[in-house]
Each structure stands twice: as structure tokens, then as C-alpha cells.
Amino acid sequence: MKTVSRPFARIIKIIGIVTLMALGLSTPLAAQNPMVPSTGDTSEAVALPDTLTPEAIHEMVARMSDDQVRGLLLDRLDAVAAAQTKAENGKGLLTTLQETWVAFYSPTVDAVSKLPVLFSKHGEALSNFRASFGNQGLLKLFAFMGIAIAAGIAAEMVTNLLTRRWQGAETAAEDANLWTALSFLTRRFGRDILGLVAFYFALRTVGLALLNPAQLAFAAPFVTYLIWFPRLGAALSRFVLAPHRSDLRLVNVDDHWAGFLHRNLIGLVLLGGFTLFLVGFDARNGVTIFETRVSFWLNTAVHIYVALVFWTARQGLSDMMLGTDPDRSRFDEWVAWAYPFFAVGVAAVTWIIVQILAGHQQFKLLLTAPHYTTMFWLLLAPAIDTAIRGLVRHLLPPMIGEGPVAEAAYKATKRSYIKIGRVVAGLFVILRVADAWQFDLRNLAAAGVGERFATNFVEFTMTIATGYVIYELVSLYVNRKLAKEQTSVTAVEGDLGGGEGGGAGGSRLTTVLPLALVSAQTGIIVIFGLLAVGSLGIDITPLLAGAGILGLAIGFGAQKLVTDVVSGVFFLIDDAFRVGEYVEVSGTMGTVEKISIRSMQLRHHRGLVHTIPYGEIPKLTNFSRDWVIMKLMFTVPFDTDPNKVKKIFKKIGAEMMQEPLFKDDFLEPFKSQGVFQFDDVGIVMRGKFMAKPGTQFTIRKEIYNRVRKEFDANGIEFARREVRVALPGGEEVENLNEADKTAIAAAAGAAVQQQVEAKQAEADAAKKAK
Structure with missing residues (x-):
């Protein structure tokens, strides 16, 4: 060790005396414990006197070497710094609130006290x-x-x-x-x-x-x-x-x-x-x-x-x-x-x-x-x-299509753009204000999760804001595509065949997009919700593990639900049905009105609503896909010329193909299929046409009206079902009394009822055979 000159050693001792006096008088007694100098040429421990008077400190320093004084000063300074740090970290909420209150009112009190010297200064x-x-x-x-x-x-x-x-x-x-x-x-x-x-x-x-x-x-x-x-x-x-x-x-x-x-x-x-x-x-x-x-x-x-x-x-x-x-x-x-x-x-x-x-x-x-x-x-x-x-x-781009669906989609799109703009502007203003207060939110947010409440709060806010913007953007895109698909489908005006169903459905996207939107929104909420909770310093691993266990339990306990969901996914992949299409499921018929991840709702043309889980659909018949053929039967008397009826049907088909109201709905014009059969009433003539789904009933109604008018114009009558009763002495019909007339009417009614029941039996047999 180098020898320290005597003047320098005296200066060190003087500084040591003054510092020890200051530290000894300003630190608590608990800090006055025996200390070992950090450096020195002896291993002897140096203890402070019980009473730190100037004389005692001067006597103690006089006995110590220069290195012992230096080491003792360093240890004492470390002890004071540690005590101050402990005191600051040990502040309670009440102490902090009290200091804040004092800091709040002290400038006001000070300003009031300086009023007398305000103008003079x-x-x-x-x-x-x-x-x-x-x-x-x-x-x-x-x-x-x-x-x-x-x-x-x-x-x-x-x-x-x-x-x-x-x-x-x-x-x-x-x-x-x-x-x-x-x-x-x-x-x-x-x-x-x-x-x-x-x-x-x-x-x-x-x-x-x-x-x-x-x-x-x-x-x-x-x-x-x-x-x-x-x-x-x-x-x-x-x-x-x-x-x-x-x-x-x-x-x-x-x-x-x-x-x-x-x-x-x-x-x-x-x-x-x-x-x-x-x-x-x-x-x-x-x-x-x-x-x-x-x-x-x-x-x-x-x-x-x-x-x-x-x-x-x-x-x-x-x-x-x-x-x-x-x-x-x-x-x-x-x-x-x-x-x-x-x-x-x-x-x-x-x-x-x-x-x-x-x-x-x-x-x-x-x-x-x-x-x-x-x-x-x-x-x-x-x-x-x-x-x-x-x-x-x-x-904002102009509204796509016309009608309430397009208008609602346009308003929703505008609201989404406004919300996104407000979130972005709000974040910009927050950053500008924080920068003015010299509070760097970006560095604060990058400081690490859980270090400080402010850091966690900023990360939480940024995560929620980002998730909300993504949520609105996804909703904006899907809603706009959905509005475009919905308004591109031409609605059928007028009465759809007296409410018999069978209308044309929407596009495939019209059916899939609502489910995709709900799934995407749910996924965004779950993901960013977990990220936001994690940014608060909360460990989300137990949440994920609990969610996995819960999902496994639900999967075992609700196998039927899983079956319904999986079946629905494959039905949508196969494009088996769409919203608005008329389908039959195990004898239940109706228009697909609503679909969810588990079931579909069918609206019968009489107003009934059937809810059918996907897992219970063994076979589905779709009546509204691509095109529909409708065949019409007309019964005329036996003496009617079939070729004349064919010409009338051909004329009606040609005229309707020229009508602006119907020509776009036909895929093939109305035409005759000739004589279909003979029955006990007359000749059954059949005609058919091919049309777009949902338009066939309106076309059929118009064809019926035109056929009736053409038959009247050409002197053709529709065959009527007649019941003839042969009576002995029928030449004296004018002389029948009321009892005889009643008996004859009863016999005719019974005959008609027998024919009706026979026709119904034939129809039921044909349906079962089909």
C-alpha cells in the first residue's frame, strides 16, 4: 500500500470527522452497528461510540488509519443510502395521499402568502x-x-x-x-x-x-x-x-x-x-x-x-x-x-x-x-x-344495390369507418398529450409486462384498441361483401304462388358469411381479450389450461352438439342449402330462414317454423337450386282437337317470352307435351316450362289466366266431371215427386264420393311408389 502524505492524511481525517458527525446526527441509532472497514491494513473491527459527540468522533478518528477512515465513510454512506431507499419504498398509500394533498394545496397557500410582494417584486x-x-x-x-x-x-x-x-x-x-x-x-x-x-x-x-x-x-x-x-x-x-x-x-x-x-x-x-x-x-x-x-x-x-x-x-x-x-x-x-x-x-x-x-x-x-x-x-x-x-x-363508396338491406349495410359501413377513425385519432391525441408531459408511452409499453402498473395499463389500452380496430375492419369487410351478395339477388315481385314456397335462395356467400363473421368476431374477442389480460401482468397459462380442460369436458358431455356442429360444417362445404332456398328434410318442407353453427330454421309456406339440428338430417332435398321444371295439366272434352290445343300452348309460350315481366325468368318457354292420358272425363293435355327457382308460381298463375282466355276465344271448354243416373221410366222425369228427387240426389252424391275416394287412393299409391 502506498504511504499517504501527512497533509493529505490530515485532510482525510478532518473530512471523516465532519462526515461522521453529520451522518451520526442524521441517521437513526439502528444504523450505528459495528462495521468492518471495506479496506484497511488490520482486521480489527471498528465500532462507533455509543454517543456520537464531536470529541468522541475526533478521538476515534485519531486512532484510525487513513484507509480505515475511508472504508468507514464508504460503509456509512451506503447505509444511509439504503435507509433512504427503504424509507421511500416503504411509503404506504396513506402517506402517498398525504404528500399529494400537501403538494396540491401548498402552491395555493404559498401564492396567497406572496400576494403582498407580488407587485413590488x-x-x-x-x-x-x-x-x-x-x-x-x-x-x-x-x-x-x-x-x-x-x-x-x-x-x-x-x-x-x-x-x-x-x-x-x-x-x-x-x-x-x-x-x-x-x-x-x-x-x-x-x-x-x-x-x-x-x-x-x-x-x-x-x-x-x-x-x-x-x-x-x-x-x-x-x-x-x-x-x-x-x-x-x-x-x-x-x-x-x-x-x-x-x-x-x-x-x-x-x-x-x-x-x-x-x-x-x-x-x-x-x-x-x-x-x-x-x-x-x-x-x-x-x-x-x-x-x-x-x-x-x-x-x-x-x-x-x-x-x-x-x-x-x-x-x-x-x-x-x-x-x-x-x-x-x-x-x-x-x-x-x-x-x-x-x-x-x-x-x-x-x-x-x-x-x-x-x-x-x-x-x-x-x-x-x-x-x-x-x-x-x-x-x-x-x-x-x-x-x-x-x-x-x-x-365512402356509393351504396351497393337498392332497398333496406343495401341501406342498412351502407349505414353500418359508414359507422364502422367513423369508429375506426375515432380510435386512430384518439390514440394520436393520447400520444401527443403524453409526449407533452414527457411521458413516452411507446417506451413505457415496451418496458415489459408486469414491471409497473402504468406500463401494464398502457399495454392493456393499446391491445384493446388494436383488437377493436381489427374487429371493426373484419366486420366492415364481411358486411360489405354480404350486402353486395344480398342486393345482387333479384327479388320476385308480387305473390309467390299464393305463398307455396319454393323461392330462389341467396348466393353461397350469403349463407356462409354470417357464420364466418360471428366466428371471426368471437375469435378476435377471445384472442385480444386474453392478450389484454396478459398485458396486465396476469399469467394466462392457467386460463388456457382451464379452457382446454373445459372444452374437453364439454366435448365428452355434449357429443350430440359436436355432431351437429361438424355435420353443419360439411353441409356448408357441400353447399347443400342456402338461406332463402326451399328444401325438404325427412318430410318437413320450408324455406331456409336462418342458420347457426348447430341448426337450421325452416319457414313453412303456411308460417310454421321448424328448427332442425344438422346431426338429424339424413337426407336433404333442395327445390330451389339452379332451375325448376313445372308441368301443368288441362282436361278438355273428348271431341276437342289436340293439335288446336298445342297451337294455343305454343302461342302463349311465345307471347310470354316477349313480355318484359316474364322473359328473364324463363329458361325454356311454355310448350305442349301433347296428350298425356284419357280419363273418364276427357282428354288430359300437358304443358311444361323451365324457369328460375322462385318464379315458377307467378308464371304458372299467368299461364292459367291466358289458357282460360284462349280457350274461351276458340270455343274450347274445360271438361267437367259428370254423374249420370239411369232411371226406369226416365221419360216421366217431369212427374217425379220430392221424395224421388231426394233419392236420386243421394245416389248421385254417393257415386261422386266413391270416385273421389278412388282418385285419392290412386294418388296416395303413386306417392308411396315414388
Whole structure:
């Protein structure tokens, strides 16, 4: 070990005495335990005296070597740091709340206590400012500032003259629409910004040439906060509110509230800029913010001003949030009503946060004005929401098809785009506000799951927002495809054959997409729900294991349910049926009205609804697939010429193929199939046609009407069933009494009943044979 010189060793001992006195008097007795020096030339332990008096410490240090003193100092400093860390980490909730409460009210109490010296201290700052320049220096300062400002104004005027043609002619009120208004306002705003940029560069160039650094320290904040920022705010407000041109206004607000908000927005920017300028001015002239607390009063004035503006203009702001879109929901109306109250609450909460940060001496953060940035984005929220709805309304593709289905799909699509836009805009505003408060959410979210509550909360919020956007995008795509498929199917007008069913079904996508949408939405909710729970620091492995065990138990306990689901999947893969098709399942007939993952619902043409699980379908007959052939029977008397009937059928078929109402529904025209059979009444003639499913009953009804008219025109009668009764002495029919007539009628009725029963038996036998 190197030998330490005697003067240096004496200095070390003196420092050791002073440090040990400070540590010994400021640390608890529990920290005064025997310690072994971290370095030294002996192994003897060094213990502190029970009573740490200056004499005892001086005597102890005199006996110790230099390395022992150094080691003892290091150990004592480590012990003090550990004790302080333990004390900070050991704070309870009550202690934290108490410290927060003290931090909240202490700036107010301090500001009130500094009221007597508020004006005198500002007078002192002004005196220091005057003394630093002198009377002649002040005259030069203001004269040079005036020259620089005049140069900036001149540059702005020249720029406006050169760019006048960019703005174009004034748009007439009757010709104004969104695009013309937006184009005009954008060009005008661009001219304003370009003029302000020219003003700034000219003023800066002249200012740097005329003013020295001390003068620039006053002039630069003065021009920035009290001239440039208010004019920038006025340009932005003119673009959004157009206070003097209601026909060009981008937001839904009347002239009164547009003018009110325009004036007060400029006033808010001016008051906020004056606050920042005055705080900096006092600091540069020897008066700190702790001496006057003027920042407290000015900041409070800004927040009260914001709250008053929102409260006074609550009707106009509600109208602005509501917009002009007629397709608004009850949620939109509630948000529009609650927005002004929410804004007042945010102004109050922001003021409270500022007070707490000031109580914790976080003045460096507050000097960047994060609370003003927060309220700026809050003021801009109605304009952002209006812009989202306007863009969606004008950029959304036109409605596909016509009718209530297409209209409902169009509205749902628009609502989805608006929701997605609001989520994206909300995340952007949150990031901007967090950045103003120097709170990097992106790095915080990447810090790792479970490290801090804030990290977990940010990850949770981002996960939920991402899942919601994906949910809306999937719903948007599927609903749009579904609307396109549904509206592309031509509906059959009129009475579908007296409600006999057999209509044409939708497309395959119309049947599959609703199930796909439900499955996709459920999957997104489950996946992002688990991810969100995991981002809170909760281990989701037991949840996944429990879900697997539960699924296994359900699979064993509900095998029939699994059978139904699997059978339904294969039925859909085979394209066995579609929504709207007329099918028969084991003697049950009806139109497929609704399908789920387990069963299908059939609507009988008499109104009955049958629910059939997929697993119970042994065979399914579809009456509505691709095409349908209908055969019609007509019975004519025996003396009718069959060739004449054939010509009539051919004529009707040709005429109907020329009718605009029917020609697109025929796949093959109506034509005769000749004599089908003879019965005891007459000749049975048969005709047939092929048509699209769902149109056959309307066509059949029209064919019946036309055949009747043509038969009447050509003297052809339909054969009628007759019962002839042979009576002995039939030549004396006129002389029959009532009893004889009754007997004859009974005999005829019995004969007719026998024939009807025979026909029914034949039909039943044919059906069983089929």
C-alpha cells in the first residue's frame, strides 16, 4: 500500500470527522452497528461510540488509519443510502395521499402568502430590466424591435400580394359545397401560414442584425409568445370556424358561436403566451417564480378562462360535435351533449395536476406548458371528429344495390369507418398529450409486462384498441361483401304462388358469411381479450389450461352438439342449402330462414317454423337450386282437337317470352307435351316450362289466366266431371215427386264420393311408389 502524505492524511481525517458527525446526527441509532472497514491494513473491527459527540468522533478518528477512515465513510454512506431507499419504498398509500394533498394545496397557500410582494417584486424586475439597459438602451431596444416588426409586416404584405392569385376568387354561397369550401379555406390558410413564415424570417433576420444577445433575450420571447403564437392561432381558427363565412364553415356551428369561439381562442392563446413570457421575463431579471408565484395566478386564470368558454358555448360545441350527418346514433347524441361538461372537467383536472407538480417542484416540466398542449387538443376534438365524419361521408363508396338491406349495410359501413377513425385519432391525441408531459408511452409499453402498473395499463389500452380496430375492419369487410351478395339477388315481385314456397335462395356467400363473421368476431374477442389480460401482468397459462380442460369436458358431455356442429360444417362445404332456398328434410318442407353453427330454421309456406339440428338430417332435398321444371295439366272434352290445343300452348309460350315481366325468368318457354292420358272425363293435355327457382308460381298463375282466355276465344271448354243416373221410366222425369228427387240426389252424391275416394287412393299409391 502506498504511504499517504501527512497533509493529505490530515485532510482525510478532518473530512471523516465532519462526515461522521453529520451522518451520526442524521441517521437513526439502528444504523450505528459495528462495521468492518471495506479496506484497511488490520482486521480489527471498528465500532462507533455509543454517543456520537464531536470529541468522541475526533478521538476515534485519531486512532484510525487513513484507509480505515475511508472504508468507514464508504460503509456509512451506503447505509444511509439504503435507509433512504427503504424509507421511500416503504411509503404506504396513506402517506402517498398525504404528500399529494400537501403538494396540491401548498402552491395555493404559498401564492396567497406572496400576494403582498407580488407587485413590488414585479416592480423590482422592471427596475432590473431598466437598469440592465439604461434609458437610452431601452429606447434603442424598442426602436430596433419596431423596425424588425415593421420589416416582418412588410415581408408578410409582399408575400400576400404575390400569392393572392393562389387563393382564387371568392366562392358564392349558393355554389359552396364541401370540396369548394375546403379548397378555398386551405388556400387561404396556406397564404396565412406563408405570410407568417415570411414575417418570422424577415423579423429574425433584421433582429439578428440590429439587436445584441441581451436585447434578443427579451425581444425573441416577446415576439414569439405575444405576436406570432396568437396570429398562428387566429389563422387556424379562421380555417376551422370561418367566422365570417357560414357557407364555407367546416363545422356545424352558427355565426354567433363561431365568432365567440374565434375571439376567445385568440384570447386564450394570448393569455397563455403572456403567462410564459412573464415567467421568463421575471427569471431573467432577478425575480424567480418562487418569490412572486405569479405563474400560479396566471395559470389559474387560463384554466378558468377555458372552463368559462366551454361552459358559455356549450350549445354551440354540442352542435359542433353532433354534426350534420343524419345517420347518427344515440351514443353520438349523448357524446355531443356531454362534451362541454367533460371539457370543463378536464380543465379542472389539468389545473389540479399542475398544482400537484408545482408542489413537487417539477417546474422544469411545467415550463414546457404540457397543460396548454392538453387543452389545445381538447379544443380541437370537435374539429377532428367533424373531419373524420366528413371524410367518411364523402370518401365512402356509393351504396351497393337498392332497398333496406343495401341501406342498412351502407349505414353500418359508414359507422364502422367513423369508429375506426375515432380510435386512430384518439390514440394520436393520447400520444401527443403524453409526449407533452414527457411521458413516452411507446417506451413505457415496451418496458415489459408486469414491471409497473402504468406500463401494464398502457399495454392493456393499446391491445384493446388494436383488437377493436381489427374487429371493426373484419366486420366492415364481411358486411360489405354480404350486402353486395344480398342486393345482387333479384327479388320476385308480387305473390309467390299464393305463398307455396319454393323461392330462389341467396348466393353461397350469403349463407356462409354470417357464420364466418360471428366466428371471426368471437375469435378476435377471445384472442385480444386474453392478450389484454396478459398485458396486465396476469399469467394466462392457467386460463388456457382451464379452457382446454373445459372444452374437453364439454366435448365428452355434449357429443350430440359436436355432431351437429361438424355435420353443419360439411353441409356448408357441400353447399347443400342456402338461406332463402326451399328444401325438404325427412318430410318437413320450408324455406331456409336462418342458420347457426348447430341448426337450421325452416319457414313453412303456411308460417310454421321448424328448427332442425344438422346431426338429424339424413337426407336433404333442395327445390330451389339452379332451375325448376313445372308441368301443368288441362282436361278438355273428348271431341276437342289436340293439335288446336298445342297451337294455343305454343302461342302463349311465345307471347310470354316477349313480355318484359316474364322473359328473364324463363329458361325454356311454355310448350305442349301433347296428350298425356284419357280419363273418364276427357282428354288430359300437358304443358311444361323451365324457369328460375322462385318464379315458377307467378308464371304458372299467368299461364292459367291466358289458357282460360284462349280457350274461351276458340270455343274450347274445360271438361267437367259428370254423374249420370239411369232411371226406369226416365221419360216421366217431369212427374217425379220430392221424395224421388231426394233419392236420386243421394245416389248421385254417393257415386261422386266413391270416385273421389278412388282418385285419392290412386294418388296416395303413386306417392308411396315414388
